[in-house]
Amino acid sequence: MAMKWTATGMRLVLGIIFLGHGISKLIGGIGNTADWFVALGLPGFLAYMIAMLELVCGTMMILGLLTRLSAVGFIAVMIGAIVTVKLPAGLLGNNGSPGYELDLALMALAAYFIASKEIGVGVDSLLAARDGDAELAAAASERSVSSQTSSAA
Known part of the structure; x- marks a missing residue:
């Protein structure tokens, strides 16, 4: 920090x-x-x-x-x-x-x-954090879909 x-x-x-x-x-x-x-x-x-x-x-x-x-x-x-x-x-x-x-x-x-x-702290870091959050959300979504698919099988 x-x-x-x-x-x-x-x-x-x-x-x-x-x-x-x-x-x-x-x-x-x-x-x-x-x-x-x-x-x-x-x-x-x-x-x-x-x-x-x-x-x-x-x-x-x-x-x-x-x-x-x-x-x-x-x-x-x-x-x-x-x-x-x-x-x-x-x-x-x-x-x-x-x-x-x-x-x-x-x-x-x-x-x-x-x-x-x-x-x-600045615009670049805010954009990077936003993009990083989007990547984390996408990864979490993929894990959720993956776990639902394996549960259904």
């Missing part, structure tokens, strides 16, 4: 962080973010795609909806950030440039949700 609530908390934190980053891209002016991407040698449209991924997947992670798929998106974004921006600054950063330690931590947290069966 404690693991379920721990996973829920971790999922909420991860979702809030990415949702916050998506919102900050919009508030700061997505055009400014696109210009910054271009200055880095990246296509400007990538800023829009990343902001959308952070907004949508952040929200889905908070809701616990398509948790594993959202985690895959987060890992892709973090790998991109490390390779294109943060790698030269090193793990902890240098000369005022941030390092990639936070990116690695967020990747590890996202990887947990890809690999673990426990994703906490």
